[in-house]
Structure formats: C-alpha cells, structure tokens
Amino acid sequence: MARSHLLLGTTATVQGPYREALIRLGEARGDVVVLGADLGNSTEIDGFRARFPERFFNVGAAEQNEVDVAVGMALEGAVPFVHSFGVFLTRRAYEQVCVQVAMHEANVKLVGVIPGLTSRLGPTHQAIEDLSLMRTLPGMTVIDPADATEIAQLVPALADHQGPVYVRMMRREVPALFDPRTYRFAVGKAVSLADGPDVTVISCGVMLANALEATRELADRGIGASLVHVSTLKPLDEKTILESARRTGAVVTAENHLVVGGLGSAVAEVLSSRSPMPLEPVGLDDTFAVPGTPEYLFDRYGLTSRHIVDAAIRAVGRKPEP
C-alpha cells in the first residue's frame, strides 16, 4: 500500500505541542486571552501564563463561571481560549456552553484536554460523550485532532475561525503522524489518506494511528482499504466522505468515544440519507469505562487496530452481491 505524502511514516512524537502553539498564538494575536480552571500545567497553558500574564485568567475550579466569564470577554471583542479537562467543560458547564456560547455564536474556543480513554483517572475524567454533547449544539464546530502536526496548525486556525469551537486536546507526548511540510489542516476539511477499493475506514482523533495500522493489516489479508481522516466532526466534510464511501460500498468508523452521537453517528446520518450502505462503528458501546492505561482500555473496550480490522471484514461481508 502506498503511503500518503501527507504522512511521516515514523513513530515520532512531539512534547507538549499545544503549549508551544498557544504561546505562538499569543505572540501573533493580542486579542487572544486564555482562561484556566486550576489546571494550568495539566492543560498546558502555563507557558502562555508565564509569557502573557496580563491576558491570562485562572478562575479556579469553577468551570461554569469560567465559560461565562469567557463569553463576557468575547462579547467585548476578545478571542478567549477556555481550558479544562474535556469532561468538565462539556458535562459540568453544558448549559453555559449551550445558552451563552452556542446560542450567541460567541467567539469562544473551548479546549477540552485528555480525550476519551486516554485519561488515567477513570470514568469521572474520561470524556467519552463530549463530541456527542458538543455536536448536538446548533452552530458549534467540533474538532478531534490526531497528532502534534494538526494541533500546531489548528490553534491559529481556530483563532481565525469566527464562532464557537470545541476541540479535544492531547497533551505531553503526542504522536507526530502528519508531515508538517505537506499537511495543511483546515476547519471542516477531511483528508483522504488511502484509496483502496473494498472498504472505507473513517477515523477521528487518536484513532488515526490505529486506523493506519488496520489498513496495513487489511492489505495483508487482501482487503484494499480507503482511509479518510475526519478531524472536524462538525461541520462534517460530507463530500470527501461520500466520495470514498461510494467508491468502496462499505464503511467503518473509528473513534475514541461512544459510538452514539460522535463520528459513527455523524457518518451514519450522512450515509443513511445520501447513500445507504453497510456501516460498522468502532468505539465505546453504551458503557462507561473502568480506570486504566490507554493500551489496556483500548483493548478492553474494542478500540484497537484489530477491532477495526474485524469491523472492516464484517462491513465487507455485508456488501450486497454485485
């Protein structure tokens, strides 16, 4: 299988790409302000705080207030980046996000750190339905980046994007999958990374790494997979998804999230109305997860490359006879 020129093809990682990107954004734009909720180092906003203390506001462990304080600033023309763990911004402050951010199309960027099962603190800290909650809000843009290259590129893109955004954020050691020399992140744009004829694998967030591995394993079994990476779940790049899905006639979605309400649902909504075909979702199936390492949890709850391969075989098997 030919490797896309957009990918590095290595196992490289980058340390703290968000911390660096936020500092660079602060240098480029004086209207950016940063809010934190007692998780400065944990959400990698401590670099911005040290560099731009006059534009940094720690509101304590009070996420509802944090979100609405940010809206107050946004209504005055600032571009607030609002931080906590994803669970607290979406679960705890949901009404504030709905009523003050989304309803007013406030220019607020909600940055929810530690996506899905990558948290070690158990189900209170595992954001497994954040994409669903945010995707259902009218006018909300929802992004789940895959790697350090996307993170570095999306931070300035979000500041340029007028309107509310929820973005999942990875921290500390983050994989570098995309080649920064060739890859260009754009809000609302999916990228096609392989164009095999038999099945389309659609990934978001950290699942890109497993999806890439799955396409290699499928190739070994004689199944040619297409691969579409969807970092923006909303607005969804229907054109890129439909082009690949129609070419292959079967789809697997892969997300670090419940299969309800996230990527699987978003793709199902498009396919069922525009081009019905077999769809096998990979993700958490209507369950909370136990505490554990990401490796353990991804295996236990069915999010590994092997699970994507199995789902792809099922999807291919469901295709109607030619």
Add this chain to the structure above:
Amino acid sequence: MVPTPLTTPELEHKASELRRLLVEVAHRTGGAYLAQALSGIDLMTALHYRFARCDPGDPDRPDRDRFLLSPGHYALALYVILADRGYFDPDLLWTFKDNGSPLELATHRGTVPGVEVSGGSLGQVLSLGVGMALHARMRGRDHRVFVVMSDGEQDEGQVWEAAAAAAHFGLSNLTAVVDCNGFQVDGPTSEVMNMEPMGDKYRAFGWDVRECDGNHMSAVVDALEELSAKGGDRPGMLVGRTVRGKGVSYMEGSRDFHYARIDADMKDRALDEMFEGDTDTV
C-alpha cells in the same frame, strides 16, 4: 450623547410613570411577570437614568457602561425603560411576547438595542459581568459594568463562583444590585431556599455591600452614590429590600402573581392607587 442624569425627585416621578406603563402593558398584552417588574423598577430606574452612562442614540458605543439584566423574567421592566429612553419605538411595547416580536417574555441578546445579554436561564449573568469587567480593566477602559440580579437566582451555585471571582480579581468597576423581594417561583424565599443574610454573604465573599429599602428612591440613590464614590479594589453590591408587586396593593406580599394576568378591573384598581400615591411626588 449621554443624557443628563436624573435627580432623585425626577427618578421618583419616572419610576411612577414606568409603574403605570408596566400595568398597562401587562393588561393589554395578556400578562407578564408584573410583580417582579414592580419590585425591581425603582432599582433599575435609578441605575439606568442616573448611574449607568448609557446613550440611547448610540446604544453600542464602546465607552458605554454595561447594563446587564440577569433574571430574564424582569424583561418588561427593562423594555419600558428602554422604550422610554428612546432605544426603540415605544409602540413595540404593545407587541410584548407576541409571536415574532423582538420583545420576548425573557430578555435575549440581539433582540432590541439596550438588551446586552440573555438572562432567561438564571444565575449566569454575573459571570458575564465579571468577564466584561476584566476585559475593560485589561484594556484600560474606564466604563463600568452594572448587573441586576434577583434574590431567587441566588440559589444557583454559579452566582457564588462569580461572586468569588469578582472579589478575587478586585473588580471595583463592577456593581451589582440584588432585588430582594423575598419571593421565588414556589413561594417565599424563606420557605423555598433561604439565602439570607444576603448582605453578609457578599461581605464574606469580599464585596463592598450596602443595604437599603429598594423601593425608596432617595435611599437607593444614596447607596449607589456611596458605592460609586468608594474607590478601592472591591466590587460593589446593593442589596435592595423590595416588595413584590410594589404599588399595587392586591399584589404586595401575595403568594400569587408569579405570572400576572391583569383584567380591566384589576388594571383600573392598580392605576387608581398609583395616581393617588403619585400626587405628592411631582
């Protein structure tokens, strides 16, 4: 141009005018959260016509003071003020809560000039005010932020997150008023959820607090003058002790009238009382 601030006698006269208008609109449009508007109208009149530098001819000018109404249910009280001050055509008042009217039952940002925020969901607007006051200070702007709250919404935990933040950040450019009329939807606040002593709570949170009869105009003006002149680094709070339905005897202190439908007879009784009570204020 920012209009000349009204004197205390002018404010008293204005509040009486607005009370009559509130009763008329509530009657002609089939109902309103009238009792709350009547309790809060003195505090809101004092703030809007005297203390907040607002410019009806240029409602969005950047140097205006921000007047934020938190309990959206007090919408009609703000609408009659804005209509009277020329923010929009006063005839719009007769479309209050009609389908398609910008004058919605609860305030919503973007409907008419002068409505700065959406307040239908209680307990959120003090946080917005904290954000606006922080932004003003960060940018070196000297406009002020005024937030009007109700006592019922003090039950919401977020109010106290915002109260802590306002004091923590030393927001002396923020002044809040609580219309303490002693009632919430299910009954007296003392029975539903007692948040007294209100003033002591805000003092304990680090605010500079005044308390007064919130339906007594000269007391309100004096308290707000003190808070305006105080300087320092604390946010200001006026706890206004008010009577729900103030000015309409059959509403005052009644458990009914969370939402008031006023027939012609009730309207006439209310207006007769108000004209009698108003003879010595002009």
